[in-house]
Amino acid sequence: MADTTQKATTDFTKGIAASTLADGGLILGRVGDDEVVLARSGDELFAVRAQCSHYRGPLADGLVVGDTVRCPWHHACFSLRTGEALRAPALDPIPCWRVDREGDTIFVREKLPARSAPGLDSRGLPSSIVIVGGGAAGVAAAEMIRRRGYGGPVTLISADADPPVDRPNLSKDYLAGEAQEDWIPLWPTDFYAEQRIDLVLGRRVSSIDPAKRIVRLEDGSERAYGALLLATGADPVRLPIPGAQDDRVRYLRSFADSRAIVERAATARHVVVAGASFIGLEVAASLRARGIAVDVVAPESTPLERVLGADVGRFVRSLHEKQGVVFHMGETVARIDGRTVTLSGGAAIDCDFVVMGVGVKPSVAIAEQAGLTMDRGIQVDEYLETSAPGVFAAGDAARWPDPHTGERIRVEHWVVAERQGQTAARNMLGARERFEAVPFFWSRHYDATINYAGHAERWDEVSIDGSLEALDCTVEYRRGGKTLAVATIGRDRANLDAEARMERALARR
Numbered sequence: 001m002a003d004t005t006q007k008a009t010t011d012f013t014k015g016i017a018a019s020t021l022a023d024g025g026l027i028l029g030r031v032g033d034d035e036v037v038l039a040r041s042g043d044e045l046f047a048v049r050a051q052c053s054h055y056r057g058p059l060a061d062g063l064v065v066g067d068t069v070r071c072p073w074h075h076a077c078f079s080l081r082t083g084e085a086l087r088a089p090a091l092d093p094i095p096c097w098r099v100d101r102e103g104d105t106i107f108v109r110e111k112l113p114a115r116s117a118p119g120l121d122s123r124g125l126p127s128s129i130v131i132v133g134g135g136a137a138g139v140a141a142a143e144m145i146r147r148r149g150y151g152g153p154v155t156l157i158s159a160d161a162d163p164p165v166d167r168p169n170l171s172k173d174y175l176a177g178e179a180q181e182d183w184i185p186l187w188p189t190d191f192y193a194e195q196r197i198d199l200v201l202g203r204r205v206s207s208i209d210p211a212k213r214i215v216r217l218e219d220g221s222e223r224a225y226g227a228l229l230l231a232t233g234a235d236p237v238r239l240p241i242p243g244a245q246d247d248r249v250r251y252l253r254s255f256a257d258s259r260a261i262v263e264r265a266a267t268a269r270h271v272v273v274a275g276a277s278f279i280g281l282e283v284a285a286s287l288r289a290r291g292i293a294v295d296v297v298a299p300e301s302t303p304l305e306r307v308l309g310a311d312v313g314r315f316v317r318s319l320h321e322k323q324g325v326v327f328h329m330g331e332t333v334a335r336i337d338g339r340t341v342t343l344s345g346g347a348a349i350d351c352d353f354v355v356m357g358v359g360v361k362p363s364v365a366i367a368e369q370a371g372l373t374m375d376r377g378i379q380v381d382e383y384l385e386t387s388a389p390g391v392f393a394a395g396d397a398a399r400w401p402d403p404h405t406g407e408r409i410r411v412e413h414w415v416v417a418e419r420q421g422q423t424a425a426r427n428m429l430g431a432r433e434r435f436e437a438v439p440f441f442w443s444r445h446y447d448a449t450i451n452y453a454g455h456a457e458r459w460d461e462v463s464i465d466g467s468l469e470a471l472d473c474t475v476e477y478r479r480g481g482k483t484l485a486v487a488t489i490g491r492d493r494a495n496l497d498a499e500a501r502m503e504r505a506l507a508r509r
């Protein structure tokens, strides 16, 4: 996944020459049994744990920006001063060590005690906070609310029966049979009790009354809120295909959905995936890892072309074909009849079951019913507040004014949803912080991981530096000469650099 992989051979307690660490540099070493990364920002020196607290990405291959370090895998950002996970997808802090400089030699000394967050000014805080949605945005918000020191009641209501999970894993390692069941929950259930987060599972909010500041649940109960976050995500699109209501047709959004596919896959030999979306293709890859034959059916001519362009789309298709996936592009599923899937062109495929991966639509029914301003999603301002005061929205359901493109956008990215949840949380506590993060997502296809920073719905120029086939390239999407987005394969550091460039471009405006 990373461009370089350093080895932790240097013993930092014995000292290293200061000249070996340039400004912005990162060196991997050890302090006793701990792998530690030493960082320099200007004249300041820092030492933090070498592994990211998300999936243990190698921070020594990351990027120093000011007094932060960013992870090369999924762009988490940590404070070098305190170890705090400032930006998702990492939520837990990393430890820090004391650094000494004696003449031209740098020593890393003892591990520093964890620092607690500065106190929160209690003036103007909401009496209680309700979060609707136990996904990326909702969970990141709940954690941030407590991290910032809010002491009032926090309720997290989720229609999912399971405690919040690492959703991206559901189409990847878990579905491929390479991740254990207990890796999937974001936190153990006692985390919510410890943090005094009232976790209400398997229950759906049916309406909101913004005037009375109340949410109603389907069972008729009510919860009052001082501030409300709508983090309802998105629901899989269900096409009106004859036979698609059959039990043999599966959708993938929740842990329960993924488990159901795993259960079916145990005895399956052949599966049809309808839709060449990111999720559809990841499902195809995971089922191939289980030795199941997979046919992908999709109406467009090239998979992922709308997001990544024709060259990358063709390349992703070739990766899947090398693994034995059969594509039926330019076709749709016309009918499902027991084991037989009939395509629009008339061909019939015999399969054990069908996975529908034909996209999602924002889950906005309760926002619409409450009379909030809608714009192909829930419209929010730069602070992620909806048209109703005290009601915020984040994640797949929200459309926000993206300062990088100057457009109002809505995306379906894990990291964006979590970061929006974090910003909305701070704003519910009075921070008035603009959401300005550069959108980022990743997608994995066998040994190729695509990292994508920025947002390009339309472009007039695409350039590829390096080689797709060698899994070593940078793809830039430009419009009117301006770089809107950068996708990389095998160049994680270049993707971090691109994100930082887009941030600097915004700061200069």
Ligand SMILES: Cc1cc2nc3c(=O)[nH]c(=O)nc-3n(C[C@H](O)[C@H](O)[C@H](O)COP(=O)(O)OP(=O)(O)OC[C@H]3O[C@@H](n4cnc5c(N)ncnc54)[C@H](O)[C@@H]3O)c2cc1C
Pocket: 132, 133, 134, 135, 136, 137, 138, 157, 158, 159, 160, 167, 168, 169, 170, 171, 203, 204, 205, 206, 231, 232, 233, 234, 252, 253, 254, 279, 363, 366, 394, 395, 396, 397, 411, 412, 413, 414, 415, 417, 418, 440, 441, 442, 443, 444
């Ligand atoms: C299988 C899969 C793989 C993915 N892989 C990637 C990836 O590799 N990279 C990436 O960037 N993104 C990926 N995504 C997308 C990413 O998971 C989403 O962008 C992200 O989860 C959105 O977060 P969210 O909080 O907005 O919504 P969600 O995580 O979907 O959470 C929404 C929550 O709201 C609840 N809810 C909805 N309505 C109500 C209601 N009325 N009352 C109570 N609760 C309600 C739902 O039950 C759910 O708990 C993937 C998605 C899926 C499904």
Ligand code: FES
Pocket: 052, 053, 054, 055, 056, 057, 071, 072, 073, 074, 075, 076, 089, 090
């Ligand atoms: S491993 Fe560091 S952000 Fe995912």
